[in-house]
Amino acid sequence: MKDMRGRDVVITVDEARGKFDAAFRLPELRVERADITDALGRVLADDIVSSVTLPAFARSSMDGYAVSARDTYGATESMPAYLTLSGEVLMGEEAAEPVGKGQAVRLSTGGMLPPGADSVVMYEHAQLLDDGTLEVLRAVSPGENVVQPGDDVREGDTLLTAGHRLRPQDLGALAGIGVTAVAVYSNPVVAIINTGNEIVEASAAPKLGQVRDVNSYNLAGLVEQAGGVPLRLGIFPDEYGAIRDAVVRGLESADIVAITGGSSVGTRDLTSGVIDELGRSSGGEGGVLVHGVSVKPGKPIIIGIVSGKPVFGLPGHPVAVSVSFMLFMRSLIKRLSGEVDPLGIAGIPPVRVVRALMARNYSSAPGREDHLRVSLELADDTLWARPVLGKSGLISTLVWAHGTVVIPLAKLGLSKGEAVEVELFD
Amino acid sequence: MKDMRGRDVVITVDEARGKFDAAFRLPELRVERADITDALGRVLADDIVSSVTLPAFARSSMDGYAVSARDTYGATESMPAYLTLSGEVLMGEEAAEPVGKGQAVRLSTGGMLPPGADSVVMYEHAQLLDDGTLEVLRAVSPGENVVQPGDDVREGDTLLTAGHRLRPQDLGALAGIGVTAVAVYSNPVVAIINTGNEIVEASAAPKLGQVRDVNSYNLAGLVEQAGGVPLRLGIFPDEYGAIRDAVVRGLESADIVAITGGSSVGTRDLTSGVIDELGRSSGGEGGVLVHGVSVKPGKPIIIGIVSGKPVFGLPGHPVAVSVSFMLFMRSLIKRLSGEVDPLGIAGIPPVRVVRALMARNYSSAPGREDHLRVSLELADDTLWARPVLGKSGLISTLVWAHGTVVIPLAKLGLSKGEAVEVELFD
Numbered sequence: 001m002k003d004m005r006g007r008d009v010v011i012t013v014d015e016a017r018g019k020f021d022a023a024f025r026l027p028e029l030r031v032e033r034a035d036i037t038d039a040l041g042r043v044l045a046d047d048i049v050s051s052v053t054l055p056a057f058a059r060s061s062m063d064g065y066a067v068s069a070r071d072t073y074g075a076t077e078s079m080p081a082y083l084t085l086s087g088e089v090l091m092g093e094e095a096a097e098p099v100g101k102g103q104a105v106r107l108s109t110g111g112m113l114p115p116g117a118d119s120v121v122m123y124e125h126a127q128l129l130d131d132g133t134l135e136v137l138r139a140v141s142p143g144e145n146v147v148q149p150g151d152d153v154r155e156g157d158t159l160l161t162a163g164h165r166l167r168p169q170d171l172g173a174l175a176g177i178g179v180t181a182v183a184v185y186s187n188p189v190v191a192i193i194n195t196g197n198e199i200v201e202a203s204a205a206p207k208l209g210q211v212r213d214v215n216s217y218n219l220a221g222l223v224e225q226a227g228g229v230p231l232r233l234g235i236f237p238d239e240y241g242a243i244r245d246a247v248v249r250g251l252e253s254a255d256i257v258a259i260t261g262g263s264s265v266g267t268r269d270l271t272s273g274v275i276d277e278l279g280r281s282s283g284g285e286g287g288v289l290v291h292g293v294s295v296k297p298g299k300p301i302i303i304g305i306v307s308g309k310p311v312f313g314l315p316g317h318p319v320a321v322s323v324s325f326m327l328f329m330r331s332l333i334k335r336l337s338g339e340v341d342p343l344g345i346a347g348i349p350p351v352r353v354v355r356a357l358m359a360r361n362y363s364s365a366p367g368r369e370d371h372l373r374v375s376l377e378l379a380d381d382t383l384w385a386r387p388v389l390g391k392s393g394l395i396s397t398l399v400w401a402h403g404t405v406v407i408p409l410a411k412l413g414l415s416k417g418e419a420v421e422v423e424l425f426d
Numbered sequence: 427m428k429d430m431r432g433r434d435v436v437i438t439v440d441e442a443r444g445k446f447d448a449a450f451r452l453p454e455l456r457v458e459r460a461d462i463t464d465a466l467g468r469v470l471a472d473d474i475v476s477s478v479t480l481p482a483f484a485r486s487s488m489d490g491y492a493v494s495a496r497d498t499y500g501a502t503e504s505m506p507a508y509l510t511l512s513g514e515v516l517m518g519e520e521a522a523e524p525v526g527k528g529q530a531v532r533l534s535t536g537g538m539l540p541p542g543a544d545s546v547v548m549y550e551h552a553q554l555l556d557d558g559t560l561e562v563l564r565a566v567s568p569g570e571n572v573v574q575p576g577d578d579v580r581e582g583d584t585l586l587t588a589g590h591r592l593r594p595q596d597l598g599a600l601a602g603i604g605v606t607a608v609a610v611y612s613n614p615v616v617a618i619i620n621t622g623n624e625i626v627e628a629s630a631a632p633k634l635g636q637v638r639d640v641n642s643y644n645l646a647g648l649v650e651q652a653g654g655v656p657l658r659l660g661i662f663p664d665e666y667g668a669i670r671d672a673v674v675r676g677l678e679s680a681d682i683v684a685i686t687g688g689s690s691v692g693t694r695d696l697t698s699g700v701i702d703e704l705g706r707s708s709g710g711e712g713g714v715l716v717h718g719v720s721v722k723p724g725k726p727i728i729i730g731i732v733s734g735k736p737v738f739g740l741p742g743h744p745v746a747v748s749v750s751f752m753l754f755m756r757s758l759i760k761r762l763s764g765e766v767d768p769l770g771i772a773g774i775p776p777v778r779v780v781r782a783l784m785a786r787n788y789s790s791a792p793g794r795e796d797h798l799r800v801s802l803e804l805a806d807d808t809l810w811a812r813p814v815l816g817k818s819g820l821i822s823t824l825v826w827a828h829g830t831v832v833i834p835l836a837k838l839g840l841s842k843g844e845a846v847e848v849e850l851f852d
Binding site: 053092111 | 463473481517538573593595602603605610628629635638639643644650691774779780809822825
């Protein structure tokens with residue numbers, strides 16, 4: 001969008017998200033099967049309904065003696081009950097031999113309760129007088145120290161729901177109900193297109209005027225960290241046809257296309273032209289949705305949709321790539337992974353956050369949401385956040401910082417000693 | 427260690443860590459090479475010293491015109507300076523043609539400054555009157571809008587240090603200085619031994635008395651999440667020789683051995699006996715160091731060292747496996763990965779933490795550090811933490827919870843409405 005003077009209209013981060021969300025429709029997601037040994041971090045495509053009841057049999061939750069509770073009524077240290085030890089339940093064996101009146105059977109934690117027993121006397125509350133006589137020093141009530149069938153999971157229970165990202169304990173639970181492979185959503189593929197006549201491969205020796213590709217490696221790492229699959233398509237010259245062909249290839253092979261690299265106005269104009277042309281020709285309401293967001297660094301970001309797929313024109317400065325990714329691409333990759341916010345609770349940050357005090361003053365440009373990189377240091381038991389300054393084109397500012405402080409649009413800066421929340425890099 | 431009555435002496439979590447740290451020596455770590463496209467999350471084994479200076483040439487940080495600052499002195503909107511546009515610097519090309527007195531050369535952000543130019547007038551502060559005449563509306567000072575050679579990185583600078591876990595932006599920085607492969611520490615291997623006569627494979631149909639393996643899948647996921655390589659050796663019967671042979675195999679193939687599965691006292695005694703025998707026979711001060719820690723769940727944990735390698739006997743209950751892992755194994759895997767705490771700052775939690783209010787009362791056993799699983803829910807703009815109760819043997823308690831609240835040893839419980847910090851599962 002242009003204003004009356006022909007300049008691009010810059011909007012806020014929230015407005016940009018709103019424009020994108022209004023235009024974007026989540027496509028039908030691809031599904032594949034994964035063995036549970038290979039499913040950590042994958043997102044379930046189906047609800048998991050248990051076909052079994054757990055435990056399948058009454059189990060002891062203690063090491064001790066299976067008894068009928070009524071045989072221990074009134075037992076105390078001063079007036080014990082005396083039972084006949086009639087056998088032992090071996091771990092992993094069916095306890096087929098019933099416990100008769102006045103009898104007790106030894107068993108371990110997790111052991112199956114024999115027929116006729118309804119409770120377990122802990123080892124500590126009994127002593128064996130001879131091979132066959134058990135002195136019970138404390139009464140138990142029916143069900144005491146026993147896990148009943150179905151106490152854990154019942155057949156037909158939904159253990160996990162579609163959209164859940166699998167954690168280690170979920171893999172254990174799936175194994176427990178005998179599910180060894182699950183349907184998961186395919187990880188979304190992000191095509192990365194690097195443009196810029198000045199950009200050469202990281203392995204090349206740049207001539208004067210040239211620089212090595214930084215952004216596509218940073219971006220590929222960010223995509224991978226968010227659960228996506230980066231697909232680096234290569235470095236392309238700042239030519240309309242080359243960029244258009246690369247975007248077409250990206251759309252064929254990926255779920256999201258990101259163009260990064262060149263930092264000049266010329267590159268941005270080409271990118272925006274390509275997205276608009278392809279968006280129009282693909283029908284529907286495709287094209288550029290956002291051209292410029294009031295964020296620093298990252299202002300010149302372009303966001304569009306072509307053939308229903310998101311296409312990003314990222315700023316050329318390395319730090320701006322990271323900020324743009326975190327603001328717009330990260331959550332989109334999560335959505336295209338099929339993930340449903342595990343808590344369904346807004347306001348829980350997706351990254352670790354620590355509180356620190358500003359180590360110096362920092363003044364922020366008005367009218368922009370400022371994403372300030374900081375390094376952390378501990379002094380006098382206080383955590384201090386020190387701005388990592390330098391133009392956002394510098395790669396050194398990428399590596400010295402431990403996290404980011406977001407200064408809202410309306411705030412003009414931070415004072416030394418002011419408390420801030422630092423979002424840590426992972 | 428046993429007390430006078432022959433019972434195992436239970437110690438605190440900190441005491442257990444202290445005993446282990448006093449006995450354990452970090453071995454020499456294995457090193458391998460990784461391409462930077464495959465190095466996300468890997469730990470650097472060497473310092474990265476830049477062999478290049480960046481930028482290698484003076485670059486413009488704006489789209490505009492390269493000039494000699496003195497030619498713009500005093501220029502204002504009402505009294506502009508007039509320069510001759512003598513050419514254009516193309517992106518990626520060496521700017522060989524000098525800028526003479528009274529001349530200006532067009533260039534884009536990132537473009538190389540030509541000889542004779544020392545500053546850049548932004549597009550917005552100049553206008554082209556005809557093909558050859560530039561009206562400069564604002565003076566620039568020498569160096570304005572220019573990134574000087576070495577402003578970013580100088581040859582010989584240490585960009586990253588050994589022990590640093592590589593983040594996306596680090597991969598970009600490495601590419602920027604032409605480093606496309608790095609030496610990283612090999613991820614530590616954790617052998618997982620499942621014991622218990624009652625345990626069957628997740629894919630098997632358990633008979634009465636048997637249960638499916640839950641713990642080795644949960645533990646493998648935890649190991650993977652911490653950056654280790656899980657090596658599941660299989661399910662072994664509760665027999666001394668079988669467990670000993672499995673531990674020997676584990677020691678041959680892994681950096682850490684973890685025994686999990688059986689929940690009975692018998693299994694624990696076998697495990698502890700095996701660790702003591704192998705520890706003694708391996709020479710040095712090997713054997714069981716810790717047998718029981720005052721934590722709930724997870725009290726019956728065994729920690730030992732054999733042949734310099736940590737060996738864990740984990741409790742049989744699934745939730746206790748997770749708690750034991752987080753308390754003792756996670757940080758050990760990080761150390762064996764070669765990772766140096768990126769901030770060097772104690773007290774920054776390794777996981778996400780949110781504040782919530784207790785949704786109900788919870789009473790905790792005295793004399794134990796209690797790790798309470800909670801689920802989170804939002805009501806009336808308040809985040810509530812609700813205890814997920816049930817014996818720790820239940821797998822359902824694994825999946826319903828969103829995180830853990832740690833109740834210190836000395837605290838007897840939590841009141842409804844009390845503020846707590848919830849460590850979220852990732």
